[in-house]
Structures are given as structure tokens and as C-alpha cells.
Amino acid sequence: MKKKGWYRRLAAAIPLAAMAFLLSGCSVNMGVLDPKGTIAKQQLDLMIIASILCLIILVPVLVMTFWFAWRYRQKARNNDSDYKPNWAHSGKIEAVMWGVPIVIILILAIITVQYTHKLEPSKAIQSDSKAITIEVTSLDWKWLFTYPDQGIATVNYFEFPANVPVHFKLTADSPMNSFWIPQLGGQIYTMSGMAMNLNLMADEPGEYPGKGANFTGEHFGKMGFIAKATTQDEFDKWVSDVKANSPALSQQGYDELAEPGVVDTAKSYSSFPDGLFDRIVNKYNVGAESGHQHGGDSSGSDSSDMSGMDMSGMDMGSSAGSAAHDSSSSH
Amino acid sequence: MLDRIKDFASGFFVTGDPLIYGADVAIVLTMIAVVAVLSYFKKWGWLWKEWLTSVDHKKIGIMYIIAALLMLFRGGVDALLMRTQLVMPDNDFLKPEHYNEIFTTHGVIMILFMAMPLMFGLFNIAVPLQIGARDVAFPFLNSLSFWLFFMGAMLFNLSFVIGGSPNGGWLAYPPLTEKMFSPGVGQDFYIWGIQISGIGSLMTGINFIITILKMRAPGMKLMKMPMFSWSVLASSLTIILAFPILTVTLALLFLDRFLGAHFFSLDAGGNPMMYINLIWMWGHPEVYIVVLPAFGIFSEVVSTFSKKKLFGYKSMVFALMSISVVSFFTWAHHFFTMGSGADVNAFFAVSTMIIAIPTGVKIFNWLLTMYKGKISFKLPMLWTMAFIPCFVIGGMTGVLLSVAPADFQFHNSYFLIAHFHQVLIGGVAFGYFAGLYYWWPKMFGFTLNEKLGKWAFWLWNIGFYVCFMPQYLLGLMGMTRRYSTYGWDTGWFGLNLVSTIGGFLMGIGFLFQVWQILHSIRFMQKDKTGDPWDGRTLEWSIPSPAPMYNFATEPRVGEVDDWWEEKQRLAAGQAPQPKPALEPIHMPKNSGIPIIKAACWFVAGFGFVFDWLWLAIPGLVGVAVCMLAHSFNYDTDYYIPVDEIKRTEAAARRGV
Numbered sequence: 011m012k013k014k015g016w017y018r019r020l021a022a023a024i025p026l027a028a029m030a031f032l033l034s035g036c037s038v039n040m041g042v043l044d045p046k047g048t049i050a051k052q053q054l055d056l057m058i059i060a061s062i063l064c065l066i067i068l069v070p071v072l073v074m075t076f077w078f079a080w081r082y083r084q085k086a087r088n089n090d091s092d093y094k095p096n097w098a099h100s101g102k103i104e105a106v107m108w109g110v111p112i113v114i115i116l117i118l119a120i121i122t123v124q125y126t127h128k129l130e131p132s133k134a135i136q137s138d139s140k141a142i143t144i145e146v147t148s149l150d151w152k153w154l155f156t157y158p159d160q161g162i163a164t165v166n167y168f169e170f171p172a173n174v175p176v177h178f179k180l181t182a183d184s185p186m187n188s189f190w191i192p193q194l195g196g197q198i199y200t201m202s203g204m205a206m207n208l209n210l211m212a213d214e215p216g217e218y219p220g221k222g223a224n225f226t227g228e229h230f231g232k233m234g235f236i237a238k239a240t241t242q243d244e245f246d247k248w249v250s251d252v253k254a255n256s257p258a259l260s261q262q263g264y265d266e267l268a269e270p271g272v273v274d275t276a277k278s279y280s281s282f283p284d285g286l287f288d289r290i291v292n293k294y295n296v297g298a299e300s301g302h303q304h305g306g307d308s309s310g311s312d313s314s315d316m317s318g319m320d321m322s323g324m325d326m327g328s329s330a331g332s333a334a335h336d337s338s339s340s341h
Numbered sequence: 342m343l344d345r346i347k348d349f350a351s352g353f354f355v356t357g358d359p360l361i362y363g364a365d366v367a368i369v370l371t372m373i374a375v376v377a378v379l380s381y382f383k384k385w386g387w388l389w390k391e392w393l394t395s396v397d398h399k400k401i402g403i404m405y406i407i408a409a410l411l412m413l414f415r416g417g418v419d420a421l422l423m424r425t426q427l428v429m430p431d432n433d434f435l436k437p438e439h440y441n442e443i444f445t446t447h448g449v450i451m452i453l454f455m456a457m458p459l460m461f462g463l464f465n466i467a468v469p470l471q472i473g474a475r476d477v478a479f480p481f482l483n484s485l486s487f488w489l490f491f492m493g494a495m496l497f498n499l500s501f502v503i504g505g506s507p508n509g510g511w512l513a514y515p516p517l518t519e520k521m522f523s524p525g526v527g528q529d530f531y532i533w534g535i536q537i538s539g540i541g542s543l544m545t546g547i548n549f550i551i552t553i554l555k556m557r558a559p560g561m562k563l564m565k566m567p568m569f570s571w572s573v574l575a576s577s578l579t580i581i582l583a584f585p586i587l588t589v590t591l592a593l594l595f596l597d598r599f600l601g602a603h604f605f606s607l608d609a610g611g612n613p614m615m616y617i618n619l620i621w622m623w624g625h626p627e628v629y630i631v632v633l634p635a636f637g638i639f640s641e642v643v644s645t646f647s648k649k650k651l652f653g654y655k656s657m658v659f660a661l662m663s664i665s666v667v668s669f670f671t672w673a674h675h676f677f678t679m680g681s682g683a684d685v686n687a688f689f690a691v692s693t694m695i696i697a698i699p700t701g702v703k704i705f706n707w708l709l710t711m712y713k714g715k716i717s718f719k720l721p722m723l724w725t726m727a728f729i730p731c732f733v734i735g736g737m738t739g740v741l742l743s744v745a746p747a748d749f750q751f752h753n754s755y756f757l758i759a760h761f762h763q764v765l766i767g768g769v770a771f772g773y774f775a776g777l778y779y780w781w782p783k784m785f786g787f788t789l790n791e792k793l794g795k796w797a798f799w800l801w802n803i804g805f806y807v808c809f810m811p812q813y814l815l816g817l818m819g820m821t822r823r824y825s826t827y828g829w830d831t832g833w834f835g836l837n838l839v840s841t842i843g844g845f846l847m848g849i850g851f852l853f854q855v856w857q858i859l860h861s862i863r864f865m866q867k868d869k870t871g872d873p874w875d876g877r878t879l880e881w882s883i884p885s886p887a888p889m890y891n892f893a894t895e896p897r898v899g900e901v902d903d904w905w906e907e908k909q910r911l912a913a914g915q916a917p918q919p920k921p922a923l924e925p926i927h928m929p930k931n932s933g934i935p936i937i938k939a940a941c942w943f944v945a946g947f948g949f950v951f952d953w954l955w956l957a958i959p960g961l962v963g964v965a966v967c968m969l970a971h972s973f974n975y976d977t978d979y980y981i982p983v984d985e986i987k988r989t990e991a992a993a994r995r996g997v
Contacts, residue, residue, distance in 0.1 A: 038832030041819035042750045050750070057747045071704055075729045079718075082647070094713045098650035099962055103709065107656070111701040113597040115694045122694070122744045123687045129746035130683040149850040184615065185517035188753060192819040196749020201614070201681050202516065202607045206680045219831075223753040223821045224512050227517055228437050231825040284550060294608040 041192035049195030132207035135175040145287040148187035148200040150270040151229040167276040172239040178208040188223035212239035394931040396480035402465030410460035419447035424844035440825035441508040448511025454494040460896035470880035473558025473896040478551035480929040486541040488939030493538025500530035507531035515605040531947035560898035572637025575661040583626035590619040621672035629668040635772025640667030646722035647714030660699035686745040693743035724775035731767030755815025782868040786886040794855035800850030808843025811836035877905035884993035925980040
């Protein structure tokens with residue numbers, strides 16, 4: 011990826027120059043244009059490739075528009091020598107007119123299909139380090155992060171080691187939201203009743219703003235969070251600090267947290283109830299136990315249908331408690 | 342008792358916001374003024390006979406356009422309120438709840454109650470005249486369509502003062518819009534407002550398909566039809582395939598909310614993802630429904646004002662029809678981020694890109710129509726010239742959005758907002774403005790002031806770029822749509838400020854258009870020729886405004902742009918085509934049933950919104966009674982005698 015760096019910098023330089031004018035002095039987070047993670051970098055590369063392909067059409071069209079409008083304006087026409095009122099067909103021109111867009115879209119389509127597989131969010135990132143798993147739950151109107159391996163939990167911020175793949179498992183205990191950290195990579199929806207997978211990796215330590223990107227009601231605008239990448243040592247130290255100094259999150263504490271409301275300050279917890287994430291995912295899948303035929307009975311066939319349709323990005327929560335663990339393919 | 346009334350009223354009426362009180366007062370005063378003016382000038386009978394019960398496609402078209410412009414005003418005020426809220430960080434001009442209502446109503450109104458009726462208005466004005474028909478195929482149904490749209494729009498707008506506006510976003514994704522998270526009546530206003538007007542849209546689609554297929558003048562083969570009529574056919578076909586999906590989807594959501602069904606709920610086997618799929622199976626074709634007729638308008642305008650035949654007629658037709666087919670296979674690109682997996686995403690990414698091909702071809706067609714023409718830059722042509730660069734840039738960002746892995750970074754950000762405003766304003770709004778300016782003389786018999794129109798044009802255009810170009814960058818910087826506020830630390834202040842300025846420039850542009858219309862009414866420049874633009878198609882062969890029967894004798898068509906060819910022949914000294922003798926003209930009679938029936942739907946919808954079956958059931962009974970009454974009404978048509986046709990023609994041609 012290093013070789014492609016020059017045009018990324020070029021593309022970022024133009025808006026940055028505009029920004030310098032608009033935002034005299036402040037250091038501004040450029041989000042997508044200032045990627046700090048391997049996924050975000052590849053996504054920016056792809057944007058730039060696609061933009062260049064589009065410009066092959068765009069530039070001639072813009073030139074032709076203004077040139078024709080100027081050249082053939084009525085006021086400028088003293089004689090009608092090249093006025094051709096009935097010229098309305100040319101096989102050659104029409105072949106080019108259809109051909110060029112088809113070729114460009116074909117090239118773009120091939121690139122897109124390749125990248126779609128390469129950057130599939132549920133796919134694990136290749137790395138020498140072992141991935142860390144973070145479970146993400148979107149609530150009304152805050153984010154809960156639980157670390158199944160470390161046993162700690164945080165609200166509206168989380169830390170993780172840079173240069174280590176992070177496997178996010180995402181769900182919602184509220185209306186559908188979307189989990190997005192622009193500098194690290196693209197977003198994925200958080201939905202009740204299922205665990206989604208997103209794999210990201212930060213290339214360097216830093217604080218990366220994250221957003222809730224899908225509207226969830228009144229205080230949706232307050233659903234920002236901070237994703238802080240640190241070194242492995244700092245991360246380990248932070249975990250032990252949280253374990254030593256923060257309060258525990260009880261089930262009751264979670265229920266209170268899940269009530270609609272805004273959390274203004276970031277919080278951390280030294281522990282959280284066992285299996286909390288899986289319980290949230292399976293919250294609505296009570297049919298099987300209580301004897302209703304609705305969701306429970308069909309859950310088995312549901313999940314097999316889904317895999318048949320290659321819904322590889324999601325685990326259906328309805329396929330019982332083990333669903334969230336089935337995503338081990340990403341490790 | 343008094344307490345109970347007070348208690349009811351505080352829940353029933355929207356209270357607590359000075360903006361809304363202000364609007365309440367304005368609405369009441371406007372209504373009093375309208376009633377007073379109509380009574381003073383004794384115009385009630387005239388209003389009822391000439392307009393409300395009219396089945397004349399030209400009058401229905403004008404009513405659509407008036408309603409659409411009013412809705413454009415409301416949707417525009419919503420937009421400016423949002424831009425005012427976002428002008429600076431941590432602004433508390435609007436509370437989050439109020440902001441959420443405003444972006445919801447802005448979206449619904451602009452697409453469903455502004456773009457759609459403006460489009461139907463232009464369909465009604467132009468199609469029958471272009472194809473040489475006396476009216477649409479089903480004039481009664483046409484009137485019913487209009488009134489259903491109008492009542493649906495009024496029901497939706499009523500939520501502003503009664504009960505509370507919907508606040509779940511313009512497509513109302515569940516589970517947010519289920520009773521569980523949105524217990525208020527706003528969401529029910531949304532469902533019923535759209536349902537009632539949606540039936541009207543579906544019927545209009547059917548009406549225009551039949552009109553175009555069955556009512557063309559003798560000799561006008563399909564491949565000799567004006568391009569606007571082709572675009573209407575493509576759009577109408579898309580309507581009849583897409584709108585039933587919307588109706589069913591919203592009906593299921595209604596069952597969830599009203600009867601506690603579980604189609605899209607979280608519990609008991611419901612699946613919100615199904616709603617998101619269904620709504621976009623309608624929603625994506627919907628954007629092509631509104632943009633295809635704009636393409637048709639541009640085709641007419643470019644050809645007329647370049648004084649040249651449209652380049653690549655067959656390519657154009659093929660492009661139109663292929664867009665309306667492919668538009669049904671792209672819906673999932675609205676949620677690449679739902680985790681459907683790489684194969685599904687790749688399919689929908691590629692199908693979306695494919696649409697760029699015919700669209701690109703159309704742009705080349707218009708450019709080559711200008712090539713070696715004689716271009717005069719009257720208002721319709723100016724808007725077309727503004728459209729091409731704007732739409733091409735918007736199309737390019739659309740292609741970027743279709744690249745699925747990149748879309749993970751664009752999705753739900755201001756990049757997306759900027760993209761769809763660029764294609765919807767640059768494509769649809771500019772197109773309909775071009776169409777309005779183009780057919781205005783045919784509608785009203787006078788032309789609009791060019792100078793004021795140019796002011797409006799430049800304000801809109803400069804305002805557009807100032808407003809939306811910064812939003813692309815804001816999106817890339819991570820600004821998400823539907824944020825009611827943002828912090829100083831985000832660094833989004835400068836760009837938002839610029840964007841708001843642009844929004845207000847467009848608002849001023851709109852005021853110039855209103856001024857332009859009022860000024861042109863005051864200092865009227867009558868169009869005495871019936872053909873102010875040196876037009877090419879049949880609508881310009883008759884007087885302006887068109888007589889109620891459109892064509893005194895049925896026109897006969899030999900080629901594409903028949904009226905232009907006829908003028909060429911006359912100029913070359915050939916004798917005009919002999920006109921057949923006048924015959925009595927068979928016309929449909931006016932009917933009061935459409936407006937009454939639509940009003941019954943309004944009552945029923947209002948009853949369902951508040952779960953008042955005592956109101957909903959009589960409303961539905963009223964609908965059934967209207968249907969029966971119309972079924973047994975055989976007095977539906979009459980003949981205009983030859984004498985009257987002669988008198989009308991003589992009066993209309995006097996200026997020639």
C-alpha cells in the first residue's frame with residue numbers, strides 16, 4: 011500500500027487547503043481522508059481509483075457542455091453554414107457513447123467485486139498478532155463496550171492496542187444504529203437480535219472519534235464515542251487499572267444503563283455479568299422456551315436459510331446462544 | 342368537564358413551541374382570509390364548478406402544481422430551519438425532538454408531496470397535448486387521484502398542529518417506528534398521509550400508461566412520440582410496479598402498530614430488516630420515477646432551444662426503458678452496511694453502476710443535440726444548462742457510493758446527503774423548473790418575466806453549490822446525517838456555516854420565483870401565438886391557454902416533431918395539411934364525487950390515526966357510498982356542439 015501513498019496525499023491535500031482557509035489554525039480531524047487503519051486506507055484507495063475512473067467521463071462532459079453552449083449560442087451565429095437542424099443520428103458516435111461508459115463501468119465493476127470480497131467487514135484481518143475481541147452494544151443513547159477476554163466494560167469510549175486486529179461483535183438493545191470510526195474503517199449496523207461482525211485495525215496509537223451513524227430517536231446526536239488506540243503495554247496497564255479502580259457492572263446496573271438517556275462522561279467497569287452480550291442478542295428469542303411458535307420454532311431453519319443466502323456478515327441471534335460464538339471463523 | 346377538555350386539548354394539539362404557535366396563527370389567518378375573499382367576491386360557486394369538480398386534465402395539472410409549490414414552501418422552510426440549527430456548534434435553536442420531526446417532514450414532503458405532485462402536474466399539462474388527445478384516458482380517475490393526493494398531503498401536514506409530527510426519518514425504519522419506540526400518533530399520520538396519496542399515485546400511473554398507449558393521435562406510432570411522453574410512460578410503468586410495494590409495506594407497519602402484529606417488531610419473530618428491504622424496493626425505483634420525467638423535459642427543451650432534432654432518439658428511448666427496469670434491481674445498495682455478505686453487496690454494487698451507463702448516454706445525447714444547433718438561452722434552457730454539470734457531478738458521487746466497500750465510509754454521512762440533494766435538486770427540481778417555465782405559457786396564456794427568472798436562476802445555482810459542496814467534505818470528516826447538534830471540537834463549524842448561507846441563497850431564489858410569477862401576472866405579456874418558443878411538438882400547434890377540448894379537430898401525425906415539420910413545410914411554401922370538418926366533441930362531465938370521496942378517506946385516516954373507530958368507520962362507509970354513487974351514475978358525458986367550437990376557436994385565434 012505504501013506505493014499508492016502519493017495520490018492519497020494529493021487527494022487529501024486539496025480539501026485540506028480549503029480547510030486551512032475555513033478553519034484558521036485549529037487542528038481538524040479529517041476523518042475518512044486521514045485514515046489511521048489498514049481498512050480505512052484501502053477504502054480511501056478504492057475511493058480514489060473510482061474517482062479517477064469517473065473523471066474520465068466527467069471532465070470531457072463538463073468541457074463539452076460549456077464549449078457547445080458557447081460555440082453554438084444563437085447570438086454568435088452570423089451565418090448558418092454549420093447549422094444542421096436534422097442531424098440526429100450517427101452510428102459511430104452512438105457506439106462510442108455507449109461503449110466508453112460500458113468499458114469504464116466494467117473496469118470499475120471488476121475492481122469493486124474484488125474489493126468487496128477483500129474488505130468484507132466480517133473477514134478477519136491477517137496479522138501476526140492475535141485478534142482482540144470487543145463486544146459493542148448500542149443503547150438509547152450511548153455505547154456499551156464489553157471485553158469478553160479481559161472481563162471489563164466501558165461506556166462511550168474504549169481502548170485497544172494498535173497494530174492488533176480488533177474483532178468487533180455488534181448488537182443493539184435499542185433501535186438499529188450503526189457503528190462507525192471513520193479513521194479506522196467503514197461502518198456496520200448494530201441490530202437487535204443478532205451479532206454482526208466488523209474487523210478493524212489501527213496502524214498507530216491515537217484517539218479516533220466514533221459515531222452512531224443510524225438515527226435512533228431523540229438524543230441520537232449525543233451518540234459519539236472515542237476509540238483510543240495505544241501500545242500493547244499501555245493497553246495492558248489500562249486494563250489492570252480499570253480492574254483495580256472501577257466499579258463492577260451488575261445486571262441491574264446494565265438494566266439502568268439501557269434505559270433511554272444520555273451519558274455525558276465516559277465510564278468504565280471492572281467487570282460485567284457473565285454472558286451479558288449473548289443475553290442481549292437473544293433477548294427477543296424467548297419463543298422457544300415459552301412455548302410460542304413464532305420465532306423459536308423456525309429459528310433453526312432461519313439460520314440455515316440465511317447461510318444459504320451467504321449472509322456471512324451476520325449471525326442470526328435466533329440460532330440460540332451459541333450464535334455469537336460461531337463467528338470463530340474470523341480468528 | 343372543563344378540565345377534561347383542557348386535558349384532551351393539551352394532548353391533541355401540539356403545544357409548547359413558539360414556532361408552532363406562530364404557524365398556528367398564520368394558518369388560521371390564512372384560512373380566514375381565503376374564506377373571506379371567496380365570500381366577498383361570491384366565488385364559491387365558481388371555485389366548485391370550475392376547479393374542485395373539474396375533470397379537465399389542464400385544470401387538474403394546475404391544481405397539482407399549486408399544491409406542489411405550497412409544499413415546496415413548507416419543505417423549504419423545514420430545510421432552512423435545519424440549516425439554522427446547524428449553523429453553529431451546540432446551537433439550541435431547535436430541541437432535538439423538534440429537529441427530528443423537521444428532517445422527517447422535510448424528506449417526506451419534498452419527495453412525496455412536492456416532487457410527485459409537481460411531476461403529476463406536468464404529466465397532466467403536457468401529455469394529452471403532446472400526443473394529440475382530448476383528455477387522459479380516465480378523467481374521473483384523474484380527478485380522484487388528485488384529490489387523494491391532496492387529502493393525503495393535508496392529513497400529513499395536519500400532524501404539525503394536531504397530535505405531533507412524525508419523527509422517525511423519512512422512510513420510518515422500524516423498530517424505531519414501532520409502537521415500542523414511537524408511541525405517539527405522528528407515525529400514524531405518516532402512514533395514513535402516504536397511504537391515501539399513494540393510492541392516488543398508483544392510479545395516476547395506470548391512467549397515463551393507458552392514455553399514452555391508447556389515446557395517441559392517428560399516425561403517432563410509439564417511436565414517433567415526443568420524448569417527454571416516453572419518459573412519462575417509463576415513469577408510469579415504474580409507478581405501477583413500485584407503489585404497490587409501498588402500500589403493502591406501510592399497511593404491514595400499520596398492522597404492527599394498530600393491531601399489535603409482528604411483521605417488523607423485534608419480538609415474536611418480527612424482522613425489521615424485511616421492512617428495510619421492502620421500503621427500498623419501492624424507494625429506489627421512486628427516485629427514478631421522479632427523475633425520468635425530468636429527463637424527458639430536458640430532451641424537449643434541449644431540442645426546442647437548439648432548434649435541432651433530438652440526437653439519438655432510439656438510444657434515448659432504450660436508455661429510459663432500461664433505467665426503469667434496472668432500477669428494480671438496486672435496492673440493497675441503500676444498506677450495504679447491513680452485513681449481507683460480499684456476494685450480495687457485489688451484486689447490488691454492480692447493478693447500481695450499470696444504471697450509470699444509460700444515464701451517461703442520455704447526457705451525451707443532449708450535448709450532441711446542442712452540437713451544431715442554434716442555442717437560445719431562455720429560462721427553460723438555462724435550467725437545463727445548470728442541470729447537466731450538476732447532475733453529472735451528482736451522478737459521479739453516486740457511482741462512488743455504489744462501490745460497496747467505499748460505501749461503508751460514505752453511508753449515512755453528509756456525503757450521502759450532498760449526493761442525493763445534488764441529483765434531486767440538480768436533476769429533479771431543476772428539471773421541473775425547466776418544465777414549468779417551458780409549459781407555463783401553454784398553461785396560463787402568458788409568459789414569465791425573464792429578468793426576475795434569471796435572478797432566481799443564479800441564486801438557486803450559486804446557493805446550491807455553496808450549500809452542498811461543503812457537505813461532501815463534512816461527510817468525509819465524519820459528520821453523520823440527522824445529528825441535531827455537534828460540538829466545537831469537531832471542526833465542522835466553518836463548513837456548516839457556509840452550507841447554511843447556501844441554503845438561504847436558494848431560499849431567496851425561491852422568493853424571486855414567487856415575485857416573478859406575481860410580477861408577470863400584474864404586467865401580463867400575453868402569448869398570442871400559442872407557440873412562444875418556436876416549438877416542435879403538437880402542444881404548440883394550438884392556442885395558449887389550450888381550449889377545454891384541446892384540439893378542435895383530431896391532429897394527424899406523420900413524423901417525430903410533427904409541428905416543427907409542418908412549420909418547415911409552410912415556410913417552404915407548401916400548402917397546409919387539409920383540416921377535416923369540425924364535428925361535435927365528446928367530453929366528460931365534471932363530478933363532485935372525487936373530492937367528496939377523498940374527503941371521506943381523510944376522515945377515515947384521521948380516525949385511524951387516533952384509534953377512533955367511531956370516526957374511521959363512517960369515513961370508510963362514505964368512501965363506499967361514493968363508489969356506489971359513481972357506479973350508478975350514467976350521466977357522465979356530453980357533446981360540445983360545432984357552433985361553440987367555432988366561437989371558441991375564433992376567440993382564441995383572434996390574436997394570431
